[in-house]
Amino acid sequence: MTRKSLERATARYAERFPAMKRHAAEFVDALTAVIDDAGINYLSVTGRAKSPESFADKVRRRTAEFGHTDFDPAVEVTDQVGARIITYVHSDIPPVAQLLADNFTVLEDRDMGRETAREGRFGYASRHMLISDDPQATGFDARHCASVQIRTVLQHAWAEFEHDARYKGTVPEEHAAELDRRFTLAAGLIELADREFSIIRDTLQSGLRHADFDSDGARDASHIDPRELASFLAGWYESAGFSRSEHYLAQVRLLTELDITSIPQLRDELQQVDTERILRAMGYRHPPGAIRRLDDDLLALFRERYADLPGNAERRDALRRRMQRLGSPD
Secondary structure, three states, X not given: OXXXXXXXXXXXXXXXXXXXXXXXXXXXXXXHHHHHHHOOOOOEEEXXXXXXXXXXXXXXXHHHHHOOOOOOHHHHOOOOEEEEEEEOOHHHHXXXXXXXXXXXXXXEXXXXXXXXXXXXXXXXXXXXXXXXXXXXXXXXXXXXXXXEEEEEHHHHHHHHHHHHHHHHXXXXXXXXXXXXXXXXXHHHHHHHHHHHHHHHHHHHHHHHOOOOOOOOOOOOOOOOOHHHHHHHHHHHOOOOOOOOHHHHHHHHHHHHHOOOOOHHHHHHHHOOOOHHHHHHHHOOOOOOOHHXXXXXXXXXXXXXXXXXXXXXXXXXXXXXXXXXXXXXXX
16 A cells, blocks of 8 residues: 555544444443353453544554555554453453353454563563454454453553553663563562462352351341352352352342342242253353352243343343243243
C-alpha cells in the first residue's frame, strides 16, 4: 500500500469506529457470560474499541518498524477490539483460556510470561489470545475478532505501572539500567506473590469444607447469610471452586424466592438430588464453580418453578435450555 492508501485505511477505520464500539461491548458481554456460566471467580472483564487516533498511531509505528508501507492496516492491526480479563490468582488463568478455546475460535495464543521465563528472566506476564466468534474462521477479520489479555491482579498492576513509567514518562538515560533491574525484581516478587495467593485460596477452601451449620446458623431468619452459603457450598461441592461474591448474593435472593431461608433447609432439599448425575448430564469440560453446581441442582429439583422465579427473568431461556440437558426428572 502507498502512504495515501494507509491514510485512506485510517479514515475508513474512523468511519467504522461506532460499529467497532458496539462489537467491543458485545464481546465483553459474551466473555462475561461464558466465565460467569462456568462459575470462575474474577475481578473484571473489560473491553474497548481502539480509538481512531490510536489506530492511526499504531499504523505509523508499524510503518516505522517495517520500514515500508506495504501492509494492510485492516489486517495487520489485530487489536481493533481488545478485551482484558483480570483474575485473582494465577491458577485461574488456564481455565479461563480453556473456556475461550471451548467457546470461540482461537487464532493465536501466547503465554507472554512463559516466553519471558524461557529467556531466563522475569518481566511482562500475560496470556494473549486472538479469538473469533466465527466458528469457521481461519484468519483475522475485524468484524468477528477480539484480542484478549488474561492476567492476574498483580500482573496487571505491574504491566500498567511499567507501561506508564516507560512510555508515558521520561526516564533519564543514567537511570535506565537501574529501572530495568527494579522492574525485573518487582516482576519476580509478583510471581512469588501470585503463587502464595493461590496457596492461600486453596488453604481457605480446604478449611471451609469442614464448616457446618446447625439450625441457628443464619443470622437473619428471613434469608441465608451469603457468607454461610459460601462456607456450606464449599463443603457440599468439595471439588468446586469459589464463585464471585455477587453470585452468592444473587443466589441467596433466588433461595429466598423459593422460601429456602436457612442452611439446614437447603441441605434437606439438596439431599433429594443426585448431584453427580446432574454434573455428568451437564457435560462440563472443566469443574464448574459452587454457585453453578447449586444452580444446576436447584434447576433439576424445582424445574419450571425455578426457571420462572422473578430473579431468573433475564436468563429464563438459558435455564430452559439447560433443563433439556438435564433430561427427565428422576
